[in-house]
Amino acid sequence: MSKVANNTDFWAGVMFIIFGAAAVYMSRDYPMGTAMRMGPGYFPHYLGILMILFGLGIGGRGLLKGSDAIGPWAFKPLIVLSLGVLSFAFLIDRIGFVPSLVALIVITSLSGQEKVRWLELLIFAVVLVAGAVGLFIYAIGLPYQLFWWY
Amino acid sequence: MDLSQLFPHLYLGFSVALSLHNLMYCFIGVVLGTAIGVLPGIGPLATIAMLLPITFNLPAIPALIMLSGIYYGCQYGGSTTAILVKLPGESASVVTCIDGHEMAKAGRAGPALAIAAIGSFFAGTVGTILIAQLGPPIAELALEFGAAEYFSLMVMGLIAASILAYGSMSKSLAMVLLGLIIGIVGTDVNSGMARFSFGIAELTDGISFSVIAMGLFGVAEIVKNLEGSGGKRDLLFQKLKHLYPTKEDLKLSWKPIVRGTALGAFFGALPGAGPTIAAFSTYAMEKKLTKRPELFGKGAIEGVAGPEAANNAAAMGAFIPTLTLGIPGSGTMALMLGALTIQGIAPGPQVMTQRPDLFWGLIASMYIGNTMLVILNLPLVGLWVKLLTVPYRLLFPAIMVFMTIGVYSLNNSSVDLYMMILFGALGYLFLKLQCEPAPLILAVVLGPLMEENLRRALLISRGDPTVFVTRPISLGFLIVTVVFLVVMLLPAVTAKRKEALAGDAS
Numbered sequence: 001m002s003k004v005a006n007n008t009d010f011w012a013g014v015m016f017i018i019f020g021a022a023a024v025y026m027s028r029d030y031p032m033g034t035a036m037r038m039g040p041g042y043f044p045h046y047l048g049i050l051m052i053l054f055g056l057g058i059g060g061r062g063l064l065k066g067s068d069a070i071g072p073w074a075f076k077p078l079i080v081l082s083l084g085v086l087s088f089a090f091l092i093d094r095i096g097f098v099p100s101l102v103a104l105i106v107i108t109s110l111s112g113q114e115k116v117r118w119l120e121l122l123i124f125a126v127v128l129v130a131g132a133v134g135l136f137i138y139a140i141g142l143p144y145q146l147f148w149w150y
Numbered sequence: 151m152d153l154s155q156l157f158p159h160l161y162l163g164f165s166v167a168l169s170l171h172n173l174m175y176c177f178i179g180v181v182l183g184t185a186i187g188v189l190p191g192i193g194p195l196a197t198i199a200m201l202l203p204i205t206f207n208l209p210a211i212p213a214l215i216m217l218s219g220i221y222y223g224c225q226y227g228g229s230t231t232a233i234l235v236k237l238p239g240e241s242a243s244v245v246t247c248i249d250g251h252e253m254a255k256a257g258r259a260g261p262a263l264a265i266a267a268i269g270s271f272f273a274g275t276v277g278t279i280l281i282a283q284l285g286p287p288i289a290e291l292a293l294e295f296g297a298a299e300y301f302s303l304m305v306m307g308l309i310a311a312s313i314l315a316y317g318s319m320s321k322s323l324a325m326v327l328l329g330l331i332i333g334i335v336g337t338d339v340n341s342g343m344a345r346f347s348f349g350i351a352e353l354t355d356g357i358s359f360s361v362i363a364m365g366l367f368g369v370a371e372i373v374k375n376l377e378g379s380g381g382k383r384d385l386l387f388q389k390l391k392h393l394y395p396t397k398e399d400l401k402l403s404w405k406p407i408v409r410g411t412a413l414g415a416f417f418g419a420l421p422g423a424g425p426t427i428a429a430f431s432t433y434a435m436e437k438k439l440t441k442r443p444e445l446f447g448k449g450a451i452e453g454v455a456g457p458e459a460a461n462n463a464a465a466m467g468a469f470i471p472t473l474t475l476g477i478p479g480s481g482t483m484a485l486m487l488g489a490l491t492i493q494g495i496a497p498g499p500q501v502m503t504q505r506p507d508l509f510w511g512l513i514a515s516m517y518i519g520n521t522m523l524v525i526l527n528l529p530l531v532g533l534w535v536k537l538l539t540v541p542y543r544l545l546f547p548a549i550m551v552f553m554t555i556g557v558y559s560l561n562n563s564s565v566d567l568y569m570m571i572l573f574g575a576l577g578y579l580f581l582k583l584q585c586e587p588a589p590l591i592l593a594v595v596l597g598p599l600m601e602e603n604l605r606r607a608l609l610i611s612r613g614d615p616t617v618f619v620t621r622p623i624s625l626g627f628l629i630v631t632v633v634f635l636v637v638m639l640l641p642a643v644t645a646k647r648k649e650a651l652a653g654d655a656s
Contacts, residue, residue, distance in 0.1 A: 009318075012583040016324045023331050026346055030338075036613025040338040040345055043601045047331050054324040061320075070582050077376035078578055081369060081550065082571045088554050089564035104554055108547045112376055124544055132551055140207050142559050 009067035013059020016051050023048030080111035097137065097144040101129050159510050160282060166511030167518055172215050175208070176515050179216035180522045183223020188231050188534045189545065195588065196371055197224040198485045199363035200549060203556025210493035211508055215515040217489055218469075221482065222516070225425065225465050226270060226523050229458055230534050233262045243461065244426075245433045249446065249453030261395040262454050263531055265403050267524045268395075269459035273411040274520035277466025280415055281473070281513055289474040289499035297606035298617050300477075302627035304600045307477055309631050310420065312589045313638050322589045325580075329590035332357065333597020340605065352565040359488045359594055361566050363481075364553045365573025366580070366587045372546045373578045399451050406436050406456030414460030418467020428464035429457040466516065473509060474499055477596070481588035484595040 004010055023044050033039025061067075084107035091100035105125045110116060136142045166172060182204075186197045201220050205213035225243075232243040233250035246266065253262040295303070312322030335346040336356030347353040395403070410432040417428035436456040437446045446453050471477050476497035478484040487497050495501060495508070502509045527534075557570045580587050611617035619625045 008584050012321055012585055015579070015583060016328070019328055019331065030343060030345060034613060035608050035615065037609065038605045040341045040343045043604065044331060044334050044345065047327055051324060051327040054320060054327060058320050058324060068584060073582065074373055074377040077373045078575060081373060082574070084550065085554050085567055085571050089567040092558065101551065104551060105547050108550045109543065112543050114543050128548055128551060132555060136555055140204070
């Protein structure tokens, strides 16, 4: 890998430039107004420009002076955790609180680097679901169906 | 100082806080806060973000009382881990690690923990009195503030927060800008126009700060921790034989505790500064003042007492701008303020006069919470240490369950969950690119307020931008801001700051 590809400051700069440019681009549809009577586009437009400038500075510094290496990415945990939350979001309206919670617990548990211990996971899931039902449904009183029939 | 008013106020406060109900919530908060604060790698911000949903369905007073219990519970929990395992739960207890863990290795974990508790308790007591004393006059002053003053004050707070944050200053400033932009998402109050909503109906109400906080600090942190192969913890399992510090310990500690409290309260009350910087400066100061500097880093009790007091005093002091001005001084305080708004209370100087029960009840419960911490923590140290042995593979799914249910229960909307995932990914990107997310969350909360005040100030001045420098209080804030920036750019200070914030205790 070349040096630039792993340069923290350079990529941070790129990120800020992208966000800044997006802000400027999206606020072009909002009326600017004047300093005295600011329209909804005024504040975001100038924030975006300022952010692009910061991004240029940070990225430039990274290129000139070098910076810390980014290090390896942990895509697997990020994706698996997200899948767990997505499945909960998808299931809770359809099959109820308890099954969607089980899905969340099982899927998120798979995101670690360690080998999965299924028996432990099973007991853990039962305990955690029971605790969550007790706390959120009975104690706090959130109005969710426990199962699709109840 | 008007002492005659103090007692009726405190009386009101204690009569609120000492109700059985509120005592219970304070207790739950302190226990939960300590339990989660003990876990390494989970700082106050993540802890509060995680536990926030539990308070949503409570009335305002118990909710805030519980949250502040959580707040100093996790501060103290962080110190316990720092001393026993040398794993700071949060950046402010990095300093405690240095000498605290050395003491623990020498079999003096008990006195180290005890002196940390005593120091925190003293600082907490002073902090409570300070808030009660300084709160009303500051709030009165703040009632005079116009839009220009508020805008300048927020500029000062945001700049200070990025200067004192971990890591690169320019990145922190850019994170502030990004936070301000994220704060814009939603419907513009002046024109009714939906901005940055991507056509998604749910986004026209803006993104809830708690969703952002849980993504940035909860999800991202877990992903970061799962990068490695679990990580082994070097536990120190010795029987805590001598819990109580000796006379000699107390004699060595009381002065650092007093000095740490003073310095801590000052840094805490400054918007943008906070416990971390307070603890580091106190450690540096004690090292200069002590008669035995050679012992620092090798288990000097002063190196535990001073920073722990400073840490706690700053945590208390941070409530001053938050409660009196409605301007949070740190990311954690931004979360507290957000909780206040969720309860339907507009933060600001009027809270004190309109809801005196809330204001003084909260202050009284801070004191009660501190007392509970001391009573609770010393006997329960063994239990907290046991918590550390819970393997991470069980811990993180449990945390995910809490956060997912919490976020979903906000609006019963899956869009909030998608946003949490999105901010989780974004937070991980920030971590990898060494961009500190704490200034961002502060800016998200302040963004709409800032724009509103900027617009109003310029409307009143008929578009004349000099309004910010012709009004004396506003000018004062801006001068302080410029001084901050200039001081931080001095080469000598830059080097010191790097050293102080490096946070490498090993």
